[in-house]
Amino acid sequence: MHPESQYDEPPLAAELQHEVRGLLARLCDGLAEQQDVRRLGDLIAADVAVRRYYLRYLALHSSLEAAAGSFADSATPEASILPFPAPSELGVAGAPHAEGGVLSAAATRRWPWAAAAAVLAAVGVSLWALSRPEALPPPVTPALVASGANRQVAPPLVAQVTFASPDVRWQNANDSLALTARVRPGQTLALDAGAVELTYQTGTTLRLRGPSRFIIATNGGTLQRGEIVARVTKAGQGFTIETPHGKIVDRGTEFGVVVDDFGVSEVNVIEGRVEAFPVGFAGPLADRIGLTTGRTLQWSGDAILSMNAGGRSTPPGPGGLTEIGHTAAGRLIKEVRYDASSRDEGQWTALGSGRAADGSLLLDAAASDARPYLLTTDQFDPSQGPVTIRCDVRLSELASEASPAFSILTRAESTRSKPGATWHDMLARCLRCTLKADAASSEGMLEVGAKYEHDREPSAISWRGFARPQPDVTYRLEMHDDGLNVSFTATLAENPSVTKTVTCRSLFRGVHNFVAFEALGARAVIENVLIRQHRLHKKGVSDALPDLAGSKPRHGPGEPADDGVLASLAPRRATLVLADDFDRPALDGALWQTLGEVSVGGGRLRLGAENPQRHIDTWKPRPYLLTARTFHPASRPVTIVGRASFADNFLHGYGGSFAVLTRAEARYGVGPSWEQSALRRGVRANFWPAASGQNRSLELFEMLSPEPINLLATGDFPINPDARTYFFCITDDGAEATLVFVDAAAPEIRQTLSHATESPLLTSGHIAFESCWGAPVELDSIRIYEGPGGDDSPAAAPND
DSSP states (O other), X not given: OOGGGTTTOOOOOHHHHHHHHHHHHHHHTTOOOHHHHHHHHHHHHHOHHHHHHHHXXXXXXXXXXHHHOOSSTTTSOOOOOOOOOOGGXXXXXXXXXXXXXXXXXXXXXXXXXXXXXXXXXXXXHHHHHHTSTTOOOOOOOGGGOOOGGGOOOOOOOOEEEEEEOTTOEESXXXXXXXXXXXXXXXXXXXXXXXXXXXXXXXXXXXXXEEEEEEEEETTEEEEEEEEEEEEOOGGGTTOEEEETTEEEEESSSEEEEEEOTTOOEEEEEEESEEXXXXXXXXXXXXXXXXXXXXXXXXXXXXXXXXXXXXXXXXOOOHHHHHHHTOOOGGGXXXXXXXXXXXXXXXXXXXXXXXXXXXXXXXXXXXXXXXXXXXXXXXXXXXXXXXXXEEEEEEEESOOTTSOXXXXXXXXXXXXXXXXXXXXXXXXXXXXXXXXXXXXXXXXXXXEEEEEOSTTSOOEEEEEEEEOOOOTTOEEEEEEEEOSSEEEEEEEETTEEEEEEEEEEEOOOOOSSOEEEEEEESSEEEEEEEEEEEEOOOSOOHHHHSOOOTTOOOSSOTTSOOOHHHHHHHSOSSOEEEEEEOOOSSSOOTTTEEEESSEEEETTEEEEOXXXXXXXOBSSSOOOEEEESSOBOTTTSOEEEEEEEEEOTTTTSTTOOOEEEEEEEOSSBOOOSSGGGGSBSSEEEEEEOGGGTTTTOXXXXXXXOSSSOXXXXXXXXXXXXXXOOEEEEEEEEOSSEEEEEEEESSOTTOEEEEEEEOOOTTOSOBEEEEEEOBTSOEEEEEEEEEESOOOSSSOOOOOOO
């Protein structure tokens, strides 16, 4: 006989059952509020049918959880029996006290399954009691009674869910969180798809995109897999993300972290500064690695790679993520089709033996010593919206001594890599998906990797298990790139059951974003090409900056100085202690010293020289002009005024830059990246033209020792691509630094950036002028003043 029919009990009314089920669902999801707990307690105390339904509901969910495996086993402190109400606290058997018992809101939101375990531990006693019509409170097992001193207190709430995308899908429905739900330390967020945003009590926001698994901490958390992007407020500084191979500590404003399925961790600094602490590496450089805006660090258990991320902009916010999933035709950004009906060959540019004709694309790598490429004339920046590339490929004339391969590339440069390297014929930067023959076996393989810089070898991860490429067999390839997630599918066109898809993640963003096709060791015919991009979020930096190749400056070396602008920048009531127009054939050793390549001629001082490839390289030691004497701005404020003219390639590649430093040390720093090419210490006022549109073309920061950098402030300066000459004024009084920058051709275009700078590590030092290696800067009319500023008296005359 069914237990429910033994004692002729009335069934639970449908309306009441609906209410109880909703309360219990919130309880098991950890979302029950205090009023929910009180209501459930009242219903349990008042109705034996509710009590029976309550026990069965929890028993069912407990068994389902056991069958599926606990999802929070490692993220949550060890589940233990929570305090169970004493007999005096129970109105009837199994009815929990709303404040201190199993169903207290604080406990159930933190450990709902531990609460359920406590109830189920008493089921044996409770069911015996409930099986009698005259049910009385049973004796409580002593082991289940906890004193007030031993009661577990749930950790405090630390964050709230402030956004959930419509396509969000949780790995475990019982672990799902609703909008405005609050979370505690140790709670796990596990997404299969979609995105959620957390806002911490400090105001810091963290965006999590699936598939991901993230464990909450008070000021950060642990990313076991997937991607987060954090924007950290001043109150949240020190925000820390743990990964399988180390941790990242915020020292700035915004950064992203990725952990892929192979345990490779990658951090990208979108704006500001972070410190990475990789584990498993020896040596002082690996103990702590400082990264600043635009830098990326990638590491696993046995390798560290630092690179330039190409000025990656902030990823789309929650609103953008909502709309990415809706790729209706009305939201199409760009589309390229090339098939039998196409006649527009102007959609493509070729490197090597590539051509477009008669609706097909041809890459003849069998007859070429260098890899041939066909690149789109348009750029497709995946951070502005997901890009999908589909095509059919046939390989022929496979070279017997090589492993034939065909690649689809996104985020690609249009130039080749460093001459002389084994991979010199590859594109300088790109994200690449490849179908190739495995040289060591009879298998085919799919490979996904990236080429980060012109002087770096490519990285790649390979998957075997696909058919080895055969001559004159058509393969249908598809690549999808949304700026983070990359998927690559290869299928036999005549037998679609032979297919394989691989995925990877990469925060890398190229300076340019062409789509390209590449072949190796074979002749490739590419047909039925379709490239689509949906939903433009915002104008990209690469779209805002024109190509300056071959452009000429309007303001060249022969142009006289504008004494009126320089005079307006000079301080009042200050003493001019150094003036140099560089008219002598050599530098005055009593005034100056140099580091790197510095020369004088034609009434100008030249910082650096262009390399033959006109490439701007931030890794090479930068050239410096430094004062022979040191200055102490806190005792006597300093003001530096002058004029700087840039070389033609000042917007090429990474972008040339010009900086003036005070309190500087006259030696290079140390570090795994660009820190080794710059001065070790100083307060740095920097003009970086290539960052126009990113609110980064003007920068103030401190170079500290042993800390590499402390970003103070950034600003944007309108860049006329034809202009080359600018006036500058830097003031430093030991407590605040100010940079004023003026376009010499249009003096009304000027910008001021100012910020407090009171680091005890930086008190005195040289004044220095810096440029990037490969992007020379010419200086003239340099003036250095000491003393208080003001506007009630003209600048003092030179001492000489």
